[in-house]
Amino acid sequence: MTGDPIGVERAKVFLVARFDQVVSNVTLLGEGDWSKAFSFQVGGRDFVVRFGAYGEDFEKDRRAMAFAGPFLPVPNVIEIGEAFGGAFAISERHFGLFLGEIDLESHRRLAPNLLRLFDALRDVQVDQSASAEWPADAAKHLSWQEWMASSVEDDGNPRVGGWRSELAKDEEIEELYVRGAKALNSRLVDCPNELHLVHGDLLNRNVLVSDDAQRLEAVFDWGCSVYGDFLYDVAWFTFWAPWNPGLDALGFRDVYTSHVKDIGLEVPDLDERLACYELQIGLSHLAYNTVTNDPAERVLVAKRTEEVLARSS
Numbered sequence: 001m002t003g004d005p006i007g008v009e010r011a012k013v014f015l016v017a018r019f020d021q022v023v024s025n026v027t028l029l030g031e032g033d034w035s036k037a038f039s040f041q042v043g044g045r046d047f048v049v050r051f052g053a054y055g056e057d058f059e060k061d062r063r064a065m066a067f068a069g070p071f072l073p074v075p076n077v078i079e080i081g082e083a084f085g086g087a088f089a090i091s092e093r094h095f096g097l098f099l100g101e102i103d104l105e106s107h108r109r110l111a112p113n114l115l116r117l118f119d120a121l122r123d124v125q126v127d128q129s130a131s132a133e134w135p136a137d138a139a140k141h142l143s144w145q146e147w148m149a150s151s152v153e154d155d156g157n158p159r160v161g162g163w164r165s166e167l168a169k170d171e172e173i174e175e176l177y178v179r180g181a182k183a184l185n186s187r188l189v190d191c192p193n194e195l196h197l198v199h200g201d202l203l204n205r206n207v208l209v210s211d212d213a214q215r216l217e218a219v220f221d222w223g224c225s226v227y228g229d230f231l232y233d234v235a236w237f238t239f240w241a242p243w244n245p246g247l248d249a250l251g252f253r254d255v256y257t258s259h260v261k262d263i264g265l266e267v268p269d270l271d272e273r274l275a276c277y278e279l280q281i282g283l284s285h286l287a288y289n290t291v292t293n294d295p296a297e298r299v300l301v302a303k304r305t306e307e308v309l310a311r312s313s
Contacts (some may be wrong), residue, residue, distance in 0.1 A: 001105050006036055006051050006084055007028075008026050008027065008028060008038065010084075011026055011038045011040075011049060011051070011241055012040075014028040014049075014083060014084075014088070015040055015042075015049060018090075019042050021042050021043050022042070023042055024040065024041045024042075025039070025040055025041045026038055026039070026040045027039050027040070029048065032204075032205075033049060033254070033292060034053065034054055034057060034159075034223065035050045035052030035054075035057070036050065036051050036052070036054050037049070038050075038230055039093055043176060045092075046092070046093035046095075047078070047090055047091065047092060047093050047120055047279065048075075048090070048091050048092075048093045049088060049089070049090045049091075050088065050089050050091075051083055051086060051087070051088050052086055052087055052088075052089075052217060053086040053087070054086075054087065054159065054223070055086070056086030056135075056223075057221070057222070057223030058077070058080045058087055058088070058089035059080060060135070060222040060223055060225055061074075061075075061077050061091070061220060061223075062077040062080060062089075063135070063222075064222040064225065065077060066180060067121075067124050067197060068172075069120055070120075071113060071116035071117050071119070071120040071216065071217050072117060072120040072121065072124075072216075072219060073094070073180040073216055073217060073219060074218070074219055074220065074222075075091045075092050075093075075094055075218050075220050076091060076092045077089055077090070077091045078090045078091060078092065082219060091220070093307065094208050094218035094220075095208065095209065095217065096208035096209050096210050096217040096218070097209050097210075097211060097213070098204065098205045098207070098208060098209075099114075099203060099206075099207035099208070099209055099211075100203045100204070100207075100214060100240075100243075100244045100247070101244075101246075102209065102213055102246050103245070103246040104245075104246045104249040104250060105213075106209075106213035106217065106246060107213070107246045107247055107249075107250040108250065109212070109213045110209055110213045110214070110215075110216075111250070111255055113207045113214070113215050113216055114216070115163055115255070115256070117207075117216055117219070117258045118230070118233060118234065118256070118259075119263070121196065121197050121198070121199060121230060121275065122196050122197075122230040123285070124196065124197040126195045126196055126197060126227050127195075128194065128195055130145070130227055131227070132144045132147035132195065132226050132227050132228050133147065133226060133227075134225070134226065134227055136209075143189045143193045144191060144192070144194075144195060144227070144228040145191055145193055146192045147226060147228060148188055148191060148228075148276070148280055149184075149185055149186070149188060150182075151280060151284055152181055152184060152280060152283040152284055152287070154287070160288060160291045161288065162291070163287045163288075163290040163291045164287075164289050165175070167286065167287060167290045172284060173298065173302055176286070176302055176305060176306060176309075177283060177286055179309070180279055180282065180283050180309060181283060182277065183211045183279060183309060183312075183313075184279045184280055184283065185311075187272065187275070187276045187279070188276065189274055190269045190272040190273055191229055191273055191276055191277075191296055192229055192268075192273075194229070196227065196228065196229065196230040197225070197227065197230075198225060198226050198227065198228045198229070198230065198232045198233055199219065199222065199224070199225050199233055200224035200225050200226055200232065200233070200236070200251070201221060201223070201224040201225075201239050202219070202233055202236055202237070203234070203237065203243075203244060203247075204221075204234060206219065206221040207219050207220075207222055208220075208226065229273060229277070231267070231270065231273045231274055231277060232252075232277045233244060234252075234274060234277075235273075235274045235277030235281060236255075236277075236281065237252045237277045238252060238253045238274060238278060239277075239278040239281045239282065239304065239308070240281075243300075253274070253295065257270065261267050272312075274312070275308060275312035278308045279305065279308050279312070279313075282301055282302075282304055282305030283305065285298075285301045286298060286301055286302060286305065289301060
């Protein structure tokens with residue numbers, strides 16, 4: 001995006017120009033690496049407007065509405081367009097607590113419906129001839145294994161490209177990355193190319209649960225979503241558990257393993273697949289924290305990635 005930083009006043013001026021009714025209570029909700037969000041009210045209804053540089057993320061949010069169901073609540077996207085040299089999206093607002101911030105008792109109450117969320121994602125019908133990346137790029141059709149391999153390579157894309165040479169400046173991180181990438185590529189044979197809907201970012205303030213942690217209120221921000229192995233979303237929980245004390249104490253790996261047994265779901269090579277995806281998550285976030293210049297977080301990710309390698313060797 002270009003121009004001055006977008007604050008409450010600029011957001012309000014933008015919104016007033018788009019609605020015939022009075023716009024009120026414009027408030028900054030939060031800001032991530034790719035977008036900035038504000039809540040507001042029009043006609044007694046609550047909405048969220050997001051501004052970002054990448055309109056394709058907002059388009060994926062709109063397309064994800066087709067996946068919505070009782071255990072996969074996807075907010076309605078009202079409008080997408082251009083703003084401030086980038087893009088904007090207006091959605092219905094949902095309320096609740098962020099999944100990654102609830103305590104152990106809340107996780108225990110939520111667990112049955114959280115497991116149904118994973119089932120709902122797995123049950124979405126996906127064209128098995130599709131590319132792992134969606135919306136598909138006609139010139140870049142990737143199988144799930146190909147996507148996994150390419151996801152830890154520096155392809156120079158404008159969002160996170162250019163990290164490889166910078167990462168190599170840290171000898172310890174470089175050694176871990178090279179060793180981890182070699183291990184990852186050797187284990188891709190364990191990963192099936194069958195395609196399912198993968199959200200790919202369920203813990204980063206992208207899931208709201210009710211205040212009593214009895215139900216899911218919203219699953220949003222589908223910018224990282226791909227088509228691939230449904231266990232990738234499970235690995236997202238198992239890898240990042242140490243960052244989320246309530247989830248860590250719950251022992252989500254065991255909870256999920258018991259769940260698939262209870263529902264009679266055959267999951268071949270479950271442990272091997274989870275280890276492969278945890279390794280990919282670690283390696284890709286060594287790159288990500290290099291791009292975002294967050295050395296402290298990169299050290300924590302490196303430690304966790306080393307643990308994954310040691311456990312699965």
